[in-house]
Amino acid sequence: MDKLRFENARKKLLENPQSKGIGTLAEKTVHAVLKEYYGGGEENKEIPLGGFVADVVSEDGVIEIQTRALYRLERKLEALLPLCRVTVVYPIEDRKYLLDIDPESGELVSRRLSPKRVKIWHGISELYGIRKYLGNDNLTIRFPVLTVEETRIRGAEKKRRADKIDKLPVEMTAEVVIRRKEDIAALLPVNLPDGFTAAEFAKLCRVNTDTAGKCIRVLSIMGIITECGKQGRCKLWALKKE
Template identity: 35%
Template sequence: MSGIGVLREGPLHAALKDALAGPGDRTEVKVGRYVIDLVRADGELVEIQTGGFGPLGPKLDALLDQHRVRIVHPIAAERRIVRVDEHGEVLSTRRSPRRATAVELFDRLVTFPSLLAHPNLTLEVVLTREDHIRGAAPVKKRRRTLDSGQRRLVEIVDRIVLATPADALGLLPPLPAAPFTTKELAALVGCRTVLAQRTAYCLHVMELVEPAGKRGRAPLHLARQG
């Protein structure tokens, strides 16, 4: 593997757009004031969002009531770290020990969890194998370690579609019948506490769980029945 090229964001987005496009679909289409990544032959607007969902807010406000919109969000189920020099030549490769799951969607969905109830909105999680292309070594700046790079698609592993709030429960193991804390949710899911907190917030907004008092200082959550 050589000639990786300059380090900048974009290849993952472009590769997904190519991979997801079907017969009759059009890319980079202007709809109103916005350019849409992919317009399906049946009229669905597809936006590929590799980062946070916040920047999509104005576009969704303008388009969602008149158009069916699908937000596609890639999550790296497997990742390889590839170090390159200034000429793009590969210096080293290693497998990242981190294995992300579709639960990571809640980290993004926290921006507007209530929108999943909109009849025109669909979310699609694309689980991927990726190469993360980075410079020869991390850079220190103001006591912070910077190790930015670009994500490159190797393979699409799975695709999970969420069309209603209830579909979000499919990203999680079955919730306890008894009240639970976010710490217990984190242990159940196998994720960090902050992600469990964001997950619980999304589930509350989508009316999939409800407050159930406290255990000591920790708020309790209870899965709604039916």
């Protein structure tokens, strides 16, 4: 992770957004800034390859930025992984500030920190959508941890939901890189009991049960944990011994 390079990429896009491609191919600002950070020069971006358009092609292979729903990359990964190394970038919005704009004056009405926190395990759960490629030597996953500002137009009627305009990345605070199963195993809570349920995993990792269930399936597919019994109607899981 290079905080200075991220800040330079952010400034470059925000100072002249139209000339840098924001808005092309339904691209949003977070996506565009990450593409600038990981990809650099314009000559590396949006390159046709394997029947698809790659976000970035560099000496290290293809870089794909996906801000949500990793399962949408399944067909692209199927085509590209046999050809070259592929790095998938999926941002984790750890802190989000909500900026409300008055629809008439355009002035900032409020700026507050959202109580919702996105954890690294939300990113791990997304890997379930590309599970058939986990363990492929050509695949690397990067989770940049971001602070973002979400700008919204407040509706004239208080009951009306605010319309989201865009999200602006403010800072990259960390980056988690997944190349092999040991990288995921290192993220597990140290106090994870030997024989745990999905509910216990959810509590320890501070995620909901749906996210916990997908994480457990990913951990099982990767050979990190294995089913070891039942507690009532709930499956018990334990770290798989080598």
